[in-house]
Amino acid sequence: MAEYGIHVAVVVAYFLVVLGIGAAAFRQSETTAEDYFLGGRTAKTVVLFMALFGTNVTPFVLMGIPGLAYHHGVGVFGLNAAIVVLGIPLTFWLIGYPAWIAAKRTGAVTPAELYVRRFGVRWIGYLMFAVFFAYTVPYMVTAVAGVGIAADTLSGGALGYAPATGGILVITLLYTSLGGMRATMWTNVFQGAVFLGFTLLAFFLIGDRLGDQVGLGADGLRGLMTRIHADNPRLFEVPREGPFAPGEWASWALAIALTVIAFPHMMVRIFAAKDVEALKNACRYYPLAMILLWVPAVLFGVWATVEHPGLVGKESDAVFPMLIFDHLGPVLQGLALAGILAAVMSTLDAQLLTLSSMLTRDVLPAGLDERRQVQLGRVFLVLVAGLTWAVVLARPASIFKIAKLSFSGYVTLVPTLFLGLRWRRFTVAGAASSIVLGNAVLLLTWLEVVPKAAQLGLLPVAWGLLAAIAGAVAGSLLSPPTSPSVAEAVLGPVREATTTPSP
Amino acid sequence: MTQPVQVQPELDPGDRAPAGPGERVAFALAVVALLATHMLAFEQGEHGLVLGWMPRDLAYRVAWMLAAAGVVFWMTARLWPNHE
Structure with a gap:
């Protein structure tokens, strides 16, 4: 019971710091929608990097990945971590950077709003909101279930x-609804530091202590890894079957490399950047931070096989807290809980706020004054949190499986996000057919209406992406071009250059 | 005949010259090489652990990520414009 009291004290201290930061952000906030939803577009390098890192790192990494590595071994690292350090910076450059410019130019606050302006029709915003909402709620479920x-x-x-x-939903609602984006970005700096700091501390302490207990030929981490290699060598191999078969490996790489730019809460963070340098620096620091975070996350899962063999399916989602419970004292156990809370809250706050901003900006009738938009946004926050909690209590699948569906769905939006900013001939019909076709094919393959044998070893996300690209190109070429003045308002002017035609 | 061309703002005085076509091709080849090598895997077998604790495939992935980090630095320094 005394241990429980210590856990509570550490977590309460953590909450007080987060709420204090939220209150400070609230005092600096103005009542404009741009300030509430984008923090006044003032995010510099550290704040933006931690916001992006914190938004990207969720219980999917601290709970879902150890759970997966418990079953599949170190191959999970190559499957999930490596490709994103290349894919995310590339998509930030190719999509995030022009989106940031266009959002500044037009004053857009949400991704859907930007594309409404790009095409000059409001209904595309409803469609994008529906898809963003459909895949963000399951993603939020993974975060809250992890806690x-x-x-x-x-x-x-x-x-x-x-x-x-x-409880976690209520606390997050409190500081998010008060302080808006400024609060979420400031708290992300603290939360990201807690999250990364605790993960590294736990890696060395647990590796050392578990290795001293069960190590083979050496103490600490070396002895532990030698012991696992001797007892369970398959955990150190990449089996080239199941998720590691080349087709699934390549299509999952596609999914996780492309999905992050399509997270609406990520795109909004990009809109909040103060300058180009902040965006570039976030990309530069990201790979190193990913290595520091993911190596421990995967090895926690491998280590747990020593003391907790025989876990089945989603039972392995709990292996990280199990290791902490077995090997760390009550203060560090409390800190672990705070670290996981930090991971959850840093994503959950941004997701809630972004859905709220999309509803008020893209779905509710135009012409509402900004104070009214912020009020309605807060009401919507409560409703979304309630829906999320209901699904969390039902907990229909493992964290990894729910995240997999969510990530695959976001990828179907990538052709629209990219072509909308890079191809002036891209039309609203192209965008709509891309989104509808991509999601229809994703669902048909996911539910195996198209038999798995006919999917040629690829995951549904690959087929969904191909369909989305085909829909985008065909829909655009078969429909009249967007009015140049509408496209120019978002993409900037074109100048007329005289060229001599070839003979 | 006239063709629309994207307007590019003037470079800031401190900016370096933008990457030319050759450098862009080299960058694209580096990305393709990274994508191809991402598909490789290293068997552990009876081999010893790298640095005494790291499985071979994990060590390979970390090295791959460091190479990718280098490509990202190249991209942000040379290919990604500084202007809005």
Whole structure:
């Protein structure tokens, strides 16, 4: 019971710091929608990097990835971590950078709003909002479920899954609805530091202690890894079957490399950048931070096979808190919970805020004054949080599986996001057919209406992306071009250059 | 005959010359090489662990990520414009 009290004290201290930061942000906020939803577009390097890093790092990494590595070994690192350090910076350059310019030029606050202006029709915003909403809610579910599992495991069942998940939603709502984007970005700096700091600390302490107990031929980390290599060598191999078969490997690489730019909460963070240098620096620091985070996350899963063999399916989602419970003292256990809370809150706040801003800007009738937009945004935050909690309590699948569906769905939006900024001939019909066709094919392959044998070893995300590209190109070429003045308002002017035609 | 061309703002005085076509091709080849080598895998077998604790495939992935980080630095320094 004393240990439980220490956990609570550490977590309460963490919450007080987060709420304090949220309150400070609230005091600096103005009542304009741009300030509430984008922090006045003033994010510099550190704030933007931590916001992007924190938004990108969720219980998918701290709970889902150890859970997957528990079953599949170190191959999970290559499958999930490596390609994103190239894919995310490339998409930031090719999509994020022109989107940031266009958002500044037009004053757009949400991704859907930017594309409404790009095509000059409001209904495309409804369609984009629907797709963003459909894939963001499951993603939020993975985050909140992660907290519930961790809190339940670390408190020995005393805290409980339902109260923990409900509590995290309430706290996040409080500071997000008060301080808006400025609060989420400031708290992300603190949360990212807690998250990364604790992960590294846990890596060395658990590796050392577990290695001293069960190590083979050496103490600490070396002994532990030698022991696992001797007892369970398949965990160190990439089997080239299942998710590691070349077709699935390549299509999953496509999914995780492309999905992040299509997270609406990520795109909004890009809109909030103060200058180009902040965007570039976020890309430069990202690979190193990913290595520091992902190596421990995968090895936690491998290590857990030593002391907790035989876990089945989604039971392995809890291996990280299990290791902490076994090897760290109560203060560090409390810090672990705070670290996981940090991971959750840094993503959840941005997701809630972005959905709220899209509803108020892209769905509600135009012409509402800005104060009214912010008020309605806060009401919507509460409704989305309630829906998320209901799904969290049902917990239909493992964290990894839910995230996989969510990531695959976001990828179907990438052709629209890219071509809308890079191809003036791209039309609203192209965008709509890309989104509808991409999602239809994704669903047909995901539900295996198209038999798995006919999918040629590729994942549904690859077929969804191909269909989205085909829909974008065909729909654009078969429809009249967007009015040049509408496109120019978003993409900037074109100048007339005289060229001599070839004879 | 007239063709629309994207307007490019003037360079800032401190900007370096933008990457030319040759450098862009080299960058694209580097990206393709990274994508191709991402498909490789290293068997552990009876080999010893790298640095005494790291499985071979994990060590390969970390080295790949460091190479990718180098390409990202190249991209941000030379190919990504500084202007809006």
